[in-house]
Amino acid sequence: MTWVERLRAHEAVCRRAPSAHNTQPWRPGYEADQIVIDVDPARSLPDSDPTGRDLGLGIGAFVETCLVVAADLGLDVTAVPGPRLVAATHRYPTPFTIADIEARRVARGPYAAGPLDAAALADLESGFVHLPARELARDLAVADRWQFDTPAVAVELRDWLRLDPRHPRYHLDGLTDRALVLSRFEARFLAAALRAYPVTRRLGLAALLAASGRNLLRYDGSVLVMRAEGEDHVTAGRRLLRAWLTLARHGLAVHPLSQLIDCPVTAARLAGRVGGQPLAVFRVGRPRTEPPRSARLPARGRAA
Numbered sequence: 001m002t003w004v005e006r007l008r009a010h011e012a013v014c015r016r017a018p019s020a021h022n023t024q025p026w027r028p029g030y031e032a033d034q035i036v037i038d039v040d041p042a043r044s045l046p047d048s049d050p051t052g053r054d055l056g057l058g059i060g061a062f063v064e065t066c067l068v069v070a071a072d073l074g075l076d077v078t079a080v081p082g083p084r085l086v087a088a089t090h091r092y093p094t095p096f097t098i099a100d101i102e103a104r105r106v107a108r109g110p111y112a113a114g115p116l117d118a119a120a121l122a123d124l125e126s127g128f129v130h131l132p133a134r135e136l137a138r139d140l141a142v143a144d145r146w147q148f149d150t151p152a153v154a155v156e157l158r159d160w161l162r163l164d165p166r167h168p169r170y171h172l173d174g175l176t177d178r179a180l181v182l183s184r185f186e187a188r189f190l191a192a193a194l195r196a197y198p199v200t201r202r203l204g205l206a207a208l209l210a211a212s213g214r215n216l217l218r219y220d221g222s223v224l225v226m227r228a229e230g231e232d233h234v235t236a237g238r239r240l241l242r243a244w245l246t247l248a249r250h251g252l253a254v255h256p257l258s259q260l261i262d263c264p265v266t267a268a269r270l271a272g273r274v275g276g277q278p279l280a281v282f283r284v285g286r287p288r289t290e291p292p293r294s295a296r297l298p299a300r301g302r303a304a
């Protein structure tokens with residue numbers, strides 16, 4: 001078996017990479033001596049992610065995940081712009097393994113109170129700024145309200161929600177009621193409100209839809225902001241995945257809150273707070289309950 005064939009046989013593990021709304025926008029194309037990672041345009045979020053920031057971050061997270069898997073399999077592989085995976089003369093240097101990739105998951109439920117351990121923060125690469133959760137609580141309310149009050153963004157979110165286990169794509173992609181930690185009642189309410197969205201909005205119910213996140217940051221916890229460091233989004237996505245895996249090694253989970261960067265008003269305030277352009281923002285802590293394992297599409301890479 002060539003290295004391409006061996007990595008292809010592990011595509012399902014590579015697909016554990018995180019992506020906004022769990023869109024899984026990557027499309028690996030397997031060739032004789034390289035793997036070309038294309039974007040699936042049907043899996044982008046043109047309305048909520050018009051600059052392609054989250055798309056690039058997700059592709060980067062996938063690239064880094066593939067490199068960790070390759071290294072754990074003993075394959076000498078590296079990433080080059082494209083992005084493409086090509087043969088290398090050395091093993092990709094990473095402390096992470098397939099077990100770390102399989103164990104990683106976003107956790108959206110409550111976290112134990114207390115600030116982030118200094119040791120975990122010290123283990124991160126440069127470009128991560130720590131903020132007390134409470135400092136962003138008001139801005140999160142503004143951003144949530146903006147998300148549900150902006151028709152194209154709300155409708156795009158609706159298209160990726162799987163709020164009922166009978167949804168035909170429940171086990172494939174998108175965000176489930178379980179992943180969002182919604183009770184049956186909350187899931188039904190959200191589904192009904194979004195189904196009738198134009199009316200819901202006209203009735204001024206955006207505030208009600210946004211209410212579920214009201215107390216998310218009103219506790220003694222931590223938020224991390226990843227600042228742009230002059231790299232492209234794919235390279236930044238690789239840095240983001242390494243940070244999430246590093247935090248997971250410390251027993252810490254993350255909960256991204258990208259609406260804080262998507263909403264122009266809160267994005268500008270966040271940039272001021274961290275002294276640079278924020279690319280990702282997430283709550284970090286020790287989850288009080290075990291987060292569910294998210295859905296993935298089956299492996300189905302394209303052969304050249």
Ligand SMILES: Cc1cc2nc3c(=O)[nH]c(=O)nc-3n(C[C@H](O)[C@H](O)[C@H](O)COP(=O)(O)O)c2cc1C
Nearest residue numbers: 018019020021022054057105106256257258259294
């Ligand atoms: C760039 C990026 C942005 C994300 N933004 C959000 C977000 O705003 N809110 C959220 O709850 N999850 C967000 N996520 C997490 C994804 O929804 C999550 O990775 C996906 O549902 C798969 O779940 P898993 O990471 O637990 O495997 C984001 C992930 C990435 C990579």
